[in-house]
Amino acid sequence: MPTRRTFLGLTVGATLALAAPGTASAALPDRPTGPAPAAGxxxxxxxxxxxxxxxxxxxxxxxxxxxxxxxxxxxxxxxxxxxxxxxxxxxxxxxxxxxxxxxxxxxxxxxxxxxxxxxxxxxxxxxxxxxxxxxxxxxxxxxxxxxxxxxxxxxxxxxxxxxxxxxxxxxxxxxxxxxxxxxxxxxxxxxxxxxxxxxxxxxxxxxxxxxxxxxxxxxxxxxxxxxxxxxxxxxxxxxxxxxxxxxxxxxxxxxxxxxxxxxxxxxYVHDVGSGGINPNQVADTLIEYNTVARPTSTTTNVGIWWSGADRTTVQFNEVYGARYGGRGLDCTAFDADASSHDSLIQYNYSHDNGGGFFISVSLGTAPASAVVRHNISQFDGNEIFTFSTNTDGVDIYHNTVYVAPAPPSARPLHKIAQVYHNPKNVTFRNNLIVNQAKLPYDTAGITYRNNLYAGGPVPPDPAAVTGAPKLTAPGTATSRKDLTGYVPLSGSAAIGTAVAVPGNGGRDILGAVLRTPGDIGAVQSAAGSLPAPTATTTLGTGQGSIAAVVDGSEATSWGSADPAVLPGTVTVDHHTARTVHSVTLATHFGQGQGFTRVDVQTWDGSAWTTRLTDAAVTWNSNTATVERRTLALPAPVTASRVRLVVKAANTQWGNVALNELTVS
Structure with a gap:
């Protein structure tokens, strides 16, 4: 029998420190090269x-x-x-x-x-x-x-x-x-x-x-x-x-x-000559938890872009160091390009990109229906948002943009929003824009409403918010997991001033549940926060605490009693009703201790109702690298509690384990 592993407090591969822009990048350590499980x-x-x-x-x-x-x-x-x-x-x-x-x-x-x-x-x-x-x-x-x-x-x-x-x-x-x-x-x-x-x-x-x-x-x-x-x-x-x-x-x-x-x-894509990640001619693509560092090292291109693409989700990525090549060129962090429709760009961290944060280009003859929400742009240059040929139907809300007063020459600044070739139906709502360089905004084809403008001109916005944002420590983020400097402090003009946006994703970039009325920007304040979720289990505890699965950190974990007696349950209680779309399991050593077959249930106030039956969960590795698997419900459900019934699991060491259980 293998030696018992203790998994608590491990630093996972996804949290490896990245070199600051402009510095040499340390190579990622090799993953274990020992025998993998037999394929069949x-x-x-x-x-x-x-x-x-x-x-x-x-x-x-x-x-x-x-x-x-x-x-x-x-x-x-x-x-x-x-x-x-x-x-x-x-x-x-x-x-x-x-x-x-x-x-x-x-x-x-x-x-x-x-x-x-x-x-x-x-x-x-x-x-x-x-x-x-x-x-x-x-x-x-x-x-x-x-x-x-x-x-x-x-x-x-x-x-x-x-x-x-x-x-x-x-x-x-x-x-x-x-x-x-x-x-x-x-x-x-x-x-x-x-x-x-x-x-x-x-x-x-x-x-x-x-x-x-x-x-x-x-x-x-x-x-x-x-x-x-x-x-x-x-x-x-x-x-x-x-x-x-x-x-x-x-x-x-x-x-x-x-x-x-x-x-x-x-x-981890870094120091490449052209685009970092670039799927074309695709449908229902998921691009998540990637780091793209210093793309376009020899050309002008984009960190993550997609074209000929339907229903692309781009989330939880970090992109930095894209090369500036000139105004009107594609050299941003993200780009919904030719013939792309129904794109969702959310929960990303973009910083120090010479060409800006987001561009839409030639989105085709049908409306793009792109949604850009809950992202943070820090010290990006040029044109933070660019709308080019045939842009139609781009909705931008609950983002935080932090513009430097005087960027380095490699990242000249021109505009917060730049229009080329007559875009249509572009909306900005509930965005927090700290504009230290006092950049202008183009207005053709763009509707601004209820954004917080700190510094510089204010575009035509009938519900503009212009008070002090009072952020905790803006401009100090060092990675996607270090964004708490953008939390609004007490007295911030962002607190409680957001307008309702239907289908807004339900959470901010740090994972906090969105309130009503909510806060402007990508990060909510602590003021009036909802109760913290709690977790319980019928599987017992042999390592750590079941509280680890709802503590917001994938670096902590819980392990069941040994041996694990299945079926058993893991329950998350949010103590207040919320709309549940999906649950995400985060696990390291998944092939050794991960859940492999579960039911997903919700509490209707008097009884448990099964929403997913025998959902299969497959893990690719048996290392300290955290993997995530999302189980989407057939339809959104309003509930205060969500329960996993664990029917089967990998039990290489006798017990089962989980790092984080997130309800979205």
């Missing part, structure tokens, strides 16, 4: 570039294969696992054959101890790793690089599909992808090159990815993009071809057929 019932193969032999059977650690050529010759079957020896390097391209199934994916991972196994393209191949027309594949815990100089565009990990129909089940996680060659020149970029590139070609069979996961990766030092996806199945709303540098013939483009259910989560 198939065969496990081993690869060792020093002690292996291609004439061996490859099925034991003592009889491993040696080369990528041998691995590429093999056709893998569902449930198979290929393990690369730690502390070893392979040169060339890993391009495997054979697909898995939903219950038995094929997995490429590591074995042994030491540094992640390295696959080095050494600029001899377009992509160091290529998954072509494969489904249900997982890459986990590898290091990938592809460059030793030169001007040819190169890629680290490429996932490609062509004329094959739906492609399910690709997972890329715990990868360190770095060192991609290209043209290191300002203004040059190539969306055909990236640390992680996902692309669809062809025009005979509509092809798209489903349920792809790109999680817990570090992508750095690439002359082009960090993470990008695109597809030739993209035509709609007058957009008939992709970018010229791809050199794709006009005959290859087909009608819009997006990849669906893409999740890009918990990645």
């Amino acid at each position: 019932p198939g065969t496990t193969y081993y690869l060792d570039s020093e002690s292996g032999s291609d004439t061996a059977n490859g099925t034991t650690p003592t009889t491993p294969w040696r080369t990528l050529t041998r691995a590429n010759q093999h056709t893998f079957l569902p449930g198979d696992t290929l393990r690369f020896a730690a502390d070893r390097t392979w040169t060339g391209q890993f391009a495997p054959r054979g697909s898995g199934t939903a219950g038995a994916p094929v997995t490429a991972t590591s074995y042994g101890t030491g540094r992640k196994p390295v696959i080095a393209g050494n600029a001899t191949v377009p992509s160091a790793v290529l998954l072509h027309n494969l489904s249900h594949w997982t890459l986990d815990g590898l290091e990938v690089t592809n460059g030793t100089g030169g001007t040819t565009w190169r890629t680290g990990v490429e996932v490609r599909a062509k004329d094959i129909g739906p492609v399910p089940g690709i997972t890329l996680r715990n990868l360190h992808v770095h060192g991609m060659d290209g043209i290191a020149q300002v203004g040059k970029g190539n969306i055909g090159s990236a640390g992680i590139l996902v692309n669809v070609r062809g025009n005979t069979t509509p092809t798209y990815f489903t349920g792809m996961r790109i999680e817990n990766n570090e992508i750095a030092d690439t002359k082009a993009y960090g993470i990008t996806t695109w597809s030739t199945w993209m035509r709609r709303e007058g957009w008939n071809e992709l970018w010229g540098e791809l050199n794709i013939p006009a005959t290859e483009y087909g009608p819009f057929t997006p990849s669906t259910g893409l999740v890009i989560r918990d990645n």
Whole structure:
């Protein structure tokens, strides 16, 4: 039986300190490279570039294969696992054959101890790793690089599909992808090159990815993009071809057929030449808990942007250090770009970006319905909000903007809101704007109402609030988890002066429940706060306290009695009725102690009602890195208490555990 682990007070991967803008970035520590859980019932193969032999059977650690050529010759079957020896390097391209199934994916991972196994393209191949027309594949815990100089565009990990129909089940996680060659020149970029590139070609069979996961990766030092996806199945709303540098013939483009259910989560993308995270031709995409630092190191581009995209949610991300390239250019933290609709940008922290916080560009002929809410912009430059070609239907509310009085030359300041090309139906409500540089506001196509303006001119706003914001310590935030300096103090003009916004998300950027009347800005005051939630459990306590799951910190955790007796319950009581949309579980060592099957119940005042039955929860890792899984209710419910009935869980060490249970 494994040695008992104590999980309390661990510092998780998501809270790693980031270097301040303009300073060198410390590399993230390698994740453990020991054996991962077996992917399924198939065969496990081993690869060792020093002690292996291609004439061996490859099925034991003592009889491993040696080369990528041998691995590429093999056709893998569902449930198979290929393990690369730690502390070893392979040169060339890993391009495997054979697909898995939903219950038995094929997995490429590591074995042994030491540094992640390295696959080095050494600029001899377009992509160091290529998954072509494969489904249900997982890459986990590898290091990938592809460059030793030169001007040819190169890629680290490429996932490609062509004329094959739906492609399910690709997972890329715990990868360190770095060192991609290209043209290191300002203004040059190539969306055909990236640390992680996902692309669809062809025009005979509509092809798209489903349920792809790109999680817990570090992508750095690439002359082009960090993470990008695109597809030739993209035509709609007058957009008939992709970018010229791809050199794709006009005959290859087909009608819009997006990849669906893409999740890009918990990645650290830094020091890349073009965009940091960039999904295109997608629907129902979730981009969350990523850090994008110093994107656009050699070009002008955006930290996180998306195009040809429907129902994109961008939340809990931190973006900083985007390069300023000039007015009217796309060099902001976030960008809802061409043919994007129903975007939701919330709970993000943007700072020190040369081009500003948010831009909308060419959102198509239909209204965009983009919502930008509960975000903080600190010391961003240029035009904080930019509205360009065909912008229509952007709602901006409950954000806090803190503008420096005199930014460095790399971040010149021009306007709070900049209009290009006649946008329509843009609204600003309940935003707190500290405008120390006294920047102007454009007004064409924009309706301002009930914003707090501190410093500088006030745009036409029939309900403008102009008193002192009295924030705790504005301008001092150092990360997304350090935003309490924006809490309004007693006497702030922001307190209690917000107008009601239906469907406002229910919480502020720090997780506090929104009150009625609420406060202007992204952060609520402590004045009149609702009671703190409490938690109880029938599973007993062996480690920590059940109070840890509602203390607002993912760095603390609770562990049940040992052994855990299932089924059991974990209940959160908010002591006052609220509208419940979903519950989010945050857990580290999820494959060892995480819940895997639960019912979600709410209290109606006299009895418990089950809202979700047998909801499955899957965890990707068994490390100190916190993972989060959100369970959405079929419909919003008003309730004061929410209960999880834990029916099944991973019990590697006998007990079960949870870091945080958030009710949204």
